[in-house]
Amino acid sequence: MIAFIWASLALLTVWYLAVLARDVARHRxxxxxxxxxxxxxxxxxxxxxxVLGIGAFAPQTAALKFMRQADDRLIPGTLNVSNTLPVLLxxxxxxxxxxxxxxxxxxxxxxxxxGAVFGADVVARLSERRIRMTMGIxxxxxxxxxxxxxxDWIQGGGDAIGLHGAKLAIAVVANAxxxxxxxxxxxxxxxxxxxxxxxxxxxxxAFPIMMGSCAFLMPPASVRFIGAGAYNRRAAVAIAIGGxxxxxxxxxxxxxxxxxxxxxxxxxxILYTAGVMLRAAFSK
Numbered sequence: 001m002i003a004f005i006w007a008s009l010a011l012l013t014v015w016y017l018a019v020l021a022r023d024v025a026r027h028r029x030x031x032x033x034x035x036x037x038x039x040x041x042x043x044x045x046x047x048x049x050x051v052l053g054i055g056a057f058a059p060q061t062a063a064l065k066f067m068r069q070a071d072d073r074l075i076p077g078t079l080n081v082s083n084t085l086p087v088l089l090x091x092x093x094x095x096x097x098x099x100x101x102x103x104x105x106x107x108x109x110x111x112x113x114x115g116a117v118f119g120a121d122v123v124a125r126l127s128e129r130r131i132r133m134t135m136g137i138x139x140x141x142x143x144x145x146x147x148x149x150x151x152d153w154i155q156g157g158g159d160a161i162g163l164h165g166a167k168l169a170i171a172v173v174a175n176a177x178x179x180x181x182x183x184x185x186x187x188x189x190x191x192x193x194x195x196x197x198x199x200x201x202x203x204x205x206a207f208p209i210m211m212g213s214c215a216f217l218m219p220p221a222s223v224r225f226i227g228a229g230a231y232n233r234r235a236a237v238a239i240a241i242g243g244x245x246x247x248x249x250x251x252x253x254x255x256x257x258x259x260x261x262x263x264x265x266x267x268x269x270i271l272y273t274a275g276v277m278l279r280a281a282f283s284k
Contacts, residue, residue, distance in 0.1 A: 001102035016219040043242025051250035053269040070232035077231030080222045086243030091215035094208040101162025111172040112213035115179030136277035142194035143270045158200035190273035
């Protein structure tokens with residue numbers, strides 16, 4: 001099963017890279033202008049922290065607007081196109097270095113992809129404010145349980161690398177929902193971390209699951225943006241290059257972190273994301 005995932009990710013990478021390279025080659029005249037170094041640095045920094053689970057879209061949006069590197073209408077496409085290759089690399093690395101039971105991994109990745117394809121229309125009808133409020137509160141509750149577990153106030157969490165029976169069914173359904181929410185703009189990383197903890201798995205297992213889920217989701221979406229020309233080519237290429245340099249470095253950091261330290265990193269990421277979601281829910 002792991003070989004199947006590897007082969008699928010490799011095919012997605014080749015397909016996506018061919019589409020991107022062909023489009024960039026056709027419009028290479030406009031690539032020389034702009035701040036390559038600064039935009040590449042943005043890609044490096046944001047993707048380094050993306051590997052830790054913080055997410056790259058929000059800080060990249062702020063940077064692109066501040067640096068005036070892309071029109072507002074091109075920002076969604078630029079974010080997707082620029083981060084697809086780094087996310088594919090994240091998935092390939094973490095599926096290799098972090099052990100997960102194959103059945104759990106394959107089913108959760110497929111569930112996220114199915115959720116994104118078939119659940120997007122349903123999620124799109126929901127109120128964005130209510131989605132963010134619900135997710136923000138749920139993440140706060142999960143972070144509270146994680147803190148209590150880390151301080152030995154309660155027993156919970158675990159070190160499992162796979163799920164079976166009812167827990168596996170819950171994980172598949174929940175990750176399908178997260179895949180659908182991801183298409184609505186709610187990031188998958190932090191909720192997936194919370195889901196993994198709630199079901200008793202090791203925090204380290206969250207990384208190949210959440211990165212693999214996004215690696216299957218992003219290439220098709222990005223190809224659509226490329227086909228429509230709805231992205232800033234120079235900014236996307238610069239961020240992608242910086243991200244591809246940052247991902248292996250950050251992956252080494254995550255791999256070397258002791259499990260207790262990694263658990264606190266996950267807690268910080270979940271609290272940060274909960275705060276961002278609740279702030280967005282209560283703002284106008």
